[in-house]
Amino acid sequence: MYPSHLKYTKDHEWVSVDGDHGTVGITHFAQQQLGDVVYVELPEIGTVLTVGQPFGTIESVKAVSELFAPMSGTVVDVNTALKDRPDSVNSAPHDTWMIKVKLGDPGDLSALLGAPEYETLTH
Amino acid sequence: MSDTASIAPLKKTPLHAAHVGLGARMVGYGGWDMPVEYSGITAEHLAVRSAAGLFDVSHMGQIELAGPNALAAVQHIVTNDAAKLKDGQAQYSALTTPEGTFVDDVLVYRFAERHYLLVVNASNIDKDYAWIAKHAPEVGEVAIVNSSARYALIAVQGPKAIGIVQKLTAVDLASMKYYWFAHGEVAGVRATVSRTGYTGEDGFEIFVPPQFATQLWNALLAAGTPDGLVPAGLGARDTLRLEATMRLYGNDMDEHSTVMECDLGWIVGWNKTEFIGRDVLVRQKAEGVARKIVGFEVLDRAIARHGHAVHHEGAAVGVVTSGTHTPFLKKAIGMAYVPTALTAPGTEFTIDIRGRMARAIVVPMPFYKRPRS
Numbered sequence: 209m210y211p212s213h214l215k216y217t218k219d220h221e222w223v224s225v226d227g228d229h230g231t232v233g234i235t236h237f238a239q240q241q242l243g244d245v246v247y248v249e250l251p252e253i254g255t256v257l258t259v260g261q262p263f264g265t266i267e268s269v270k271a272v273s274e275l276f277a278p279m280s281g282t283v284v285d286v287n288t289a290l291k292d293r294p295d296s297v298n299s300a301p302h303d304t305w306m307i308k309v310k311l312g313d314p315g316d317l318s319a320l321l322g323a324p325e326y327e328t329l330t331h
Numbered sequence: 332m333s334d335t336a337s338i339a340p341l342k343k344t345p346l347h348a349a350h351v352g353l354g355a356r357m358v359g360y361g362g363w364d365m366p367v368e369y370s371g372i373t374a375e376h377l378a379v380r381s382a383a384g385l386f387d388v389s390h391m392g393q394i395e396l397a398g399p400n401a402l403a404a405v406q407h408i409v410t411n412d413a414a415k416l417k418d419g420q421a422q423y424s425a426l427t428t429p430e431g432t433f434v435d436d437v438l439v440y441r442f443a444e445r446h447y448l449l450v451v452n453a454s455n456i457d458k459d460y461a462w463i464a465k466h467a468p469e470v471g472e473v474a475i476v477n478s479s480a481r482y483a484l485i486a487v488q489g490p491k492a493i494g495i496v497q498k499l500t501a502v503d504l505a506s507m508k509y510y511w512f513a514h515g516e517v518a519g520v521r522a523t524v525s526r527t528g529y530t531g532e533d534g535f536e537i538f539v540p541p542q543f544a545t546q547l548w549n550a551l552l553a554a555g556t557p558d559g560l561v562p563a564g565l566g567a568r569d570t571l572r573l574e575a576t577m578r579l580y581g582n583d584m585d586e587h588s589t590v591m592e593c594d595l596g597w598i599v600g601w602n603k604t605e606f607i608g609r610d611v612l613v614r615q616k617a618e619g620v621a622r623k624i625v626g627f628e629v630l631d632r633a634i635a636r637h638g639h640a641v642h643h644e645g646a647a648v649g650v651v652t653s654g655t656h657t658p659f660l661k662k663a664i665g666m667a668y669v670p671t672a673l674t675a676p677g678t679e680f681t682i683d684i685r686g687r688m689a690r691a692i693v694v695p696m697p698f699y700k701r702p703r704s
Contacts (some may be wrong), residue, residue: 243374243566246656246663247632265685267634269372269656271686308495313514 209236209327211302215317216326219276222302223320230317231305234266234297237330242268245297248290250275255283256306257309261286264306265288266297279316282308335473344389353562361454363390363629366564373658375567377419378658379530382559383489385551385637388529389537389544392456392479394463397446405447407470407606408463410590411438412600416441421510421527423598426451431589431611435459437477438527438579440512448478452580466607474618483544487551487560488534488571490701495555496535500524504535511633516548529568531575531699572673574657574699576666583624583652583666584639591615592668594624594696622649625674626696629663629682631689640683641667642693648673651682664698667692 216224220238224231228234239245247267252275257263257277285308290296312316321329341364350357355366366387368375378384396404404489405413411424414518416418420441426449451459460477467473473512479646487496497504502515502524518684528534539547540603568577578584584593590612591599599612634656641649654665673680676694 214441226360244371247634267656269570269658270367272634326570 212323213318214302214323216279216323216329217276217278217320218329219278221276222279223317224305225317228311229284229316230279230309230311232307232309233238234260234275234301235262235326235330236301239298239301242273242297243270245294248297248306250286250290253283253286256297257281257283257312259313261321262317277309278320279294280312280327283321284286284308284310295317309310309328332362333466341424342390345388345541346387346389346548349545349548350387350562355562358565360565361390361452363453364563368564368566369562372564372566372570375561375563376570376658378561379532379563379567379571381490383487383495383534383555383561384530384563384567385548385555385560386486386488386550386563387484387544388486388568388693389483389541390453391484392451392453392477393460393482393538394449394451394460395408395442395447395454395474395478396449396463396467396478396679397476398472399472400473401445403441403445403448403470404467404473404475405421405449406600406606407448408466410599410606410608410612411439412603413439413441418443418510419513421512421525423510423592424593425598426462426607427590427608427612428586429611431591431608431615433584433588433590433593434586436578436584436690438544443477443561443635448692450484452469452502454525454581462618462677463624481540482538482670483541484528484536484538485544485545485551486528486534486536487555488528488530488563489532491555491558491560492534494534495551495558495560496524496537500551514537518547518554520547523546523563529577531577531697532570532701536608562575569653570605570655570657572668573655573664573666574659575698576697578624578666579653586626588668589615591663592620592623620671621670623671623674624652624666624668625679625693626664626666627682627691628698629665629689629691630679633682633684633687633689635667635673635684635689635691636680641680642683642688643669643673647683648680660698665693666696670692
């Protein structure tokens with residue numbers, strides 16, 4: 209269910225780490241809890257993120273939720289395709305990225321969970 | 332739709348185990364542990380618009396009035412003219428305060444000349460019963476019974492509903508008009524079948540004794556699945572009713588909004604000489620109201636929800652009562668109370684959505700009207 213090459217947060221985001229960059233999305237569990245996603249509001253390129261702080265919102269038919277930064281850093285890319293296809297968060301959560309971040313402090317990564325650990329959290 | 336804070340444990344309908352068995356996500360609503368969705372709000376919503384949905388609405392309450400003064404009592408406590416009802420006919424109505432505001436919105440069923448049944452909102456059962464017990468006897472002695480525990484209520488809604496229910500009953504559904512009902516057997520269960528609903532589609536609401544609810548539910552699922560029927564939860568029920576601009580008590584109406592403000596003048600029996608709240612409503616009909624409910628579409632990419640403030644020319648002037656993104660119309664819609672000057676279709680205002688101002692435009696209600704065959 210949860211790919212082993214990804215890292216996870218307790219707030220149900222996933223992170224794919226590549227050198228000093230991290231790519232962020234939300235997990236299958238998160239999309240399931242939200243239900244049908246209709247809007248994803250993301251920051252602009254250049255926005256500075258602080259670990260644990262909101263960086264955007266995701267809204268489903270049912271409710272609105274905040275997205276929390278898994279790590280500090282600077283937003284270097286934003287998935288603008290989500291504007292027209294927000295439902296891809298539901299259909300392919302682990303393949304649907306939201307933002308790419310240049311890490312501010314690689315030490316933030318040590319707080320992230322591995323796949324088995326995260327899976328346990330969702331039960 | 333918000334969870335109702337309560338210290339008391341949540342009540343369970345007779346179909347609770349069936350919902351859990353179907354993998355429903357359960358939430359607290361009006362004091363009940365209810366299914367909010369099974370396959371997903373969008374899928375369930377679209378199934379109801381194109382085929383059929385199966386809803387457990389057993390949390391709704393039933394209050395019965397009987398005796399020689401039953402009609403006079405009903406006429407005294409509700410706005411609509413129950414004298415127009417014939418046996419087997421139902422009517423949308425409002426239980427009102429002397430201020431013309433809503434104690435509740437109700438369906439009035441005439442079972443017999445001296446026997447009426449009110450279907451009331453789940454969260455209002457105790458309040459309504461106390462209100463009726465206090466005010467109905469003002470016109471004479473009448474028996475008042477809270478019979479909520481004696482009924483499970485299952486709704487089958489959608490264009491395929493009639494074919495599905497007809498497979499299970501000898502009651503002739505095609506000859507049953509909208510807002511009429513009949514007694515008979517459905518799937519071998521003693522039932523009252525009513526051509527009513529809360530989705531904007533054709534459909535039926537079936538009252539059965541609670542011990543037979545699961546039997547009927549399973550029979551309907553089995554009979555309807557080949558036609559595309561799916562179990563549907565409160566989430567889809569809310570988006571469906573909002574597309575059809577059917578009001579929700581506690582969101583769009585309450586003890587602070589009058590029937591005229593809620594734009595429901597059509598459920599007032601204007602020829603009636605007396606009912607609680609009549610003076611205020613007659614005056615508001617003649618003089619107009621300062622604020623009124625309107626339907627709106629959000630023009631920006633955002634969803635307005637219950638409680639968001641409506642702004643116009645820099646000032647907060649109203650409040651959103653219901654709002655969602657609708658799966659069928661695929662846009663953000665809602666209802667709001669605004670000053671009467673802002674109620675004409677085409678009027679623009681803004682809505683404060685978590686600190687961001689989104690533009691919205693008044694549109695005619697309902698948002699969705701089913702194609703009539």
